[in-house]
Every structure is written in structure tokens, then in C-alpha cells.
Amino acid sequence: MEKLFEVKDLRFKYRKSAIEAVRGISFSVQKGEVFGLLGPSGAGKSTTQKILTRLFKDYEGSIVYKGKDLHEYGNEYFETIGVGFELPVHFSKLTAAENMAFFKMLYQRNADVDALLKQVGLYEDKDRPVGEYSKGMKMRLNFVRAMLNDPKVLFLDEVTNGLDPKNARIIKDMIKAFKEAGGTVFLSTHLMNDVEELCDRVAFIKDGEIVETSTPRALKLKYGRRELAVEYYENSGTERKVFNLDEIGNDETFLSLIQEKTIETMHSGETSLDEIFIKVTGEKQ
Amino acid sequence: MMDNFLKLLKGEFTRLIKYNIIQISFGVTLIWLAVIYLIGKEQAGAFIPTIVFVDTALMTMIWIGASLFYEKQENTLKTLMVTPSGFGAILASKLVTAVYVALQSALLIAIFAAILFDVVVKFVPLVFFVIVITLVHTAIGFVFSIYSRDFNGLIAGVGLYMLLFAFPTIFYALGVLGDAAEWIFLFSPTHVSFIMINFSFGETVDAWMLVVGTMYLFALIVIMFKWIIVPKYALSSVRD
Numbered sequence: 001m002e003k004l005f006e007v008k009d010l011r012f013k014y015r016k017s018a019i020e021a022v023r024g025i026s027f028s029v030q031k032g033e034v035f036g037l038l039g040p041s042g043a044g045k046s047t048t049q050k051i052l053t054r055l056f057k058d059y060e061g062s063i064v065y066k067g068k069d070l071h072e073y074g075n076e077y078f079e080t081i082g083v084g085f086e087l088p089v090h091f092s093k094l095t096a097a098e099n100m101a102f103f104k105m106l107y108q109r110n111a112d113v114d115a116l117l118k119q120v121g122l123y124e125d126k127d128r129p130v131g132e133y134s135k136g137m138k139m140r141l142n143f144v145r146a147m148l149n150d151p152k153v154l155f156l157d158e159v160t161n162g163l164d165p166k167n168a169r170i171i172k173d174m175i176k177a178f179k180e181a182g183g184t185v186f187l188s189t190h191l192m193n194d195v196e197e198l199c200d201r202v203a204f205i206k207d208g209e210i211v212e213t214s215t216p217r218a219l220k221l222k223y224g225r226r227e228l229a230v231e232y233y234e235n236s237g238t239e240r241k242v243f244n245l246d247e248i249g250n251d252e253t254f255l256s257l258i259q260e261k262t263i264e265t266m267h268s269g270e271t272s273l274d275e276i277f278i279k280v281t282g283e284k285q
Numbered sequence: 286m287m288d289n290f291l292k293l294l295k296g297e298f299t300r301l302i303k304y305n306i307i308q309i310s311f312g313v314t315l316i317w318l319a320v321i322y323l324i325g326k327e328q329a330g331a332f333i334p335t336i337v338f339v340d341t342a343l344m345t346m347i348w349i350g351a352s353l354f355y356e357k358q359e360n361t362l363k364t365l366m367v368t369p370s371g372f373g374a375i376l377a378s379k380l381v382t383a384v385y386v387a388l389q390s391a392l393l394i395a396i397f398a399a400i401l402f403d404v405v406v407k408f409v410p411l412v413f414f415v416i417v418i419t420l421v422h423t424a425i426g427f428v429f430s431i432y433s434r435d436f437n438g439l440i441a442g443v444g445l446y447m448l449l450f451a452f453p454t455i456f457y458a459l460g461v462l463g464d465a466a467e468w469i470f471l472f473s474p475t476h477v478s479f480i481m482i483n484f485s486f487g488e489t490v491d492a493w494m495l496v497v498g499t500m501y502l503f504a505l506i507v508i509m510f511k512w513i514i515v516p517k518y519a520l521s522s523v524r525d
Contacts, residue, residue: 050523055363055523075370076369078367081367083364083367085360088360090359090364093303094299094303098299102299103368105296106289106292106293106365145364
């Protein structure tokens, strides 16, 4: 796969801060993948995204986008990217339609705004001032804003934050469709459900440093236990036994158990991304 | 660049209208006109330059402060900065709208005074100086906005500025302070602005004072934009 972003030894420090917010991180993002940058609040996720979207330019290290240093790009860079911020970013006294019309005219390429508004369920409310919207509606409008210029790369920061399950599903389906169409997504989040469903690869960031990079599946295998827990019916109740996966084919107890008992549940020792998050970052969400 | 500047300008005007900033500014101008009418012909000549000065210099800081405060509160600069517009064009659109608001008010007052009370108005210098004065006070408004945590902080900053720079000038204009103190005020951008406005309404002012004053205000504009506003305004707006 073609590397879209190659980040090497990236460092960034806020002016008034004594310590670096990002401390020498390196990673790459492949074209057409959903790359997740995961970590607790204040770990450096949003700062990294702001550097990649050129809101912060005084960084150290190198970022290569499509084979060219990010510093060498002019404003044409913004024609290719869409940015979904963590917080609402709209003129509250303008309607959703007016907001989108204003931002849309700043780009050469445009998406079909009405179609996007229909997809996220805001079309009927497009003529209401955004100030009257709920947080969930504003976040959906944030996503439409990010898609306005029909981008090739989407940067999404806590994209489903404040959304109910139904609307989170709509946004996640749209991200999947974007990827299917060849788009690349850089997702910053601490919501592991989103990661599990969307990300091809993830990097965990803690205190400005990347502590783990892999695919969600490989992480689950790495941090999971190679065991199978079986619950079965016996003596008018539920019994539970745990077997080692490596020897399970030759385990007589296991084999007789599945032949002779009524099995209620079987669970492998695969761990969840939530647990991996806690293990890797040392923090509860 | 130019194309996007014009689009940003259109958007900025739409925003200022939707947020009632232009309407309120126009309302304040109407109040000034009523005040001038009530003052009457005898006193109008003395008061009009002070009114135009207050409107151009001090109200400009408040308008731009209110505009930037909304922008900070709603995170809209952040999303503008990830468009192909360019920060220079974004800043320029704000400056042009600020100048428009100030010019609209100054010209309405000047035309009203000239027609109603035969007040002497040099329109070309008035337009030029209002532009310069608005730019310098817009820049000051930007600086206050950068260093203020909220709108109250911004208003406190403007209040402090008025205490230090504007009130001495107003007291001087009203004769409370003597001529001997004027040279000190020449370091005040507000006092220099006041001299320019007075000249535009027919007062005799030394040419060197106008030339040096214009250069001084331009230097302040450049210093504030180059070393404070351009490097810090965007950063202060994109930080969460």
C-alpha cells in the first residue's frame, strides 16, 4: 500500500508549557486505511491532529505527505483534506444551510451538501440557526462540514462524541463508505467501540509518546489470554472450566465435556480494546 | 487568493449582519446624530470631532472585540484555517469590515454635520485618517482579544486603555488639561488619532505632525500585526 503520511520523530511544545505535548512520535498512514490514534485526554492526540492539519506549524521532526514535506505545501493542501473537530465549529446565528454555503464556497471541489445533510438527518432542520441545535446535531453538522470539499483524507477528532447510538451508527457507516470509496481516515478517539469497528491500524499514545502500534486484531491476540472458558449445565446449575487453547485438541476433559454436557457458553480469552487501552496507557477511560 | 478574500469578505459581512454588529453600530451612529442635533449649531463644531474620534477609535475596539469574542467562543477561526483561504485573507477580511463600519459612521456624521450646521469637513483626509485610525485600533482590539480569557477581560482591557490613553485626550480636548501636556500625548495612538480627526474637521494642524503621526500609526500597525497578531492570534484561537 502507498504511504500517504510518513511522520518521523515529531515533537511539539506549547509556548508556555515546560514539557513537550508530543515527544518524538513516528508512524505512517497508508492510503485507503482508517488509522486510529488512541489515548486518554491530554495524551497528545488532538495536538498531533492539529499538526497534521497544519493548525500548528512550529513542530520538530518531519511529516511527509504524498512524498513531499508538509511544510512545502501551500493552501492547496486544504483542498484535499476534511477536518472534523471535537467541538462544534459553526456560526451559531447562521442556519446550517448558511454555514455550509459559506464554507463550501471557499473550496474548488464541492460535495453535494443536501445529500450529506439528508444522510446525517439534518436536512429538515437546515434552515434553523445552528445555535438552536442540540450537541448531537452540531456534531453531525461538524461531520458534514468535514466532508464539504469531497476530501481525500478525513481527520476526525472524537467524531461520535455526544451522539446517540443511532446517529453514531449513521456517522460510522458514512466513514466506512468514505473508506470504501478510497478515502483515508485519521481518527483520534478514546472510544474503543469506534476503533473496533472502523480502524485498520491503531497507535496508542500516552504522555506524548506512542507506546504501541498495530492492528486491532493483532493487539487482541497479543494482550489476550490463549484460553477458552466453557460454561455448561451440570447438577442443576452452571459449571465453568477454562482450557488452554494450545493443547485444546488433545485435552480429553474438554473433548468429553463438549460431547457429553449441555454447553451454555464458550468464550475465548480474547481481550477487548477497552482492556488493552487500560493496559497500554495505564489509565481507565 | 483574491477570489477567496472576496468570498471571506462576503461571509464576514453576512456574519456581522447576522450577529447584529453592523445594525448596532448603525444604531450608535443614529444616537450620535441625535446628540449632534440636540447640541445645536453653536456647540456642534466643537463636539463633532470628539464624537467621530470616539466612534472611530474606541468603538472600533469594542466592535472588533465583540466580533472576535464570538469567533473564539464558536471555534469558527479553527475551521476557517483548514480551508484554502490563507490566514492573510482571513485577517484582511476582518480589517476591511472594521474599516467599513467605522467609515460608514464617520461619513454619516460628517455629512449630517456639513449639511445641517455647515461644519467644515475635509472629506479626503477624513476618509484616509479614519482608515488609518481604524486599522490601528482594530489591531489594538486584536491584541486585547489575544490576551483576554473572555469578553469581560476584553472589556476590562479596553477600559484600561481608555483610562490611560483616551480620557487624557478627551480631557485635553475639553480644555481640562493644558497645552503644555500635549507633547506627552503624542506618544498615544489615540491622541494622534484625535489630531487627525480635528484636522479633517478644519482645525489647523502642523503638516509635520500629520506626517509623523501617520508614520507612527502605520509603524504601530506593522509592529502589532507582525509580532503579535499574526504569530499569536491564530494560535490562541486554535488551542482548546
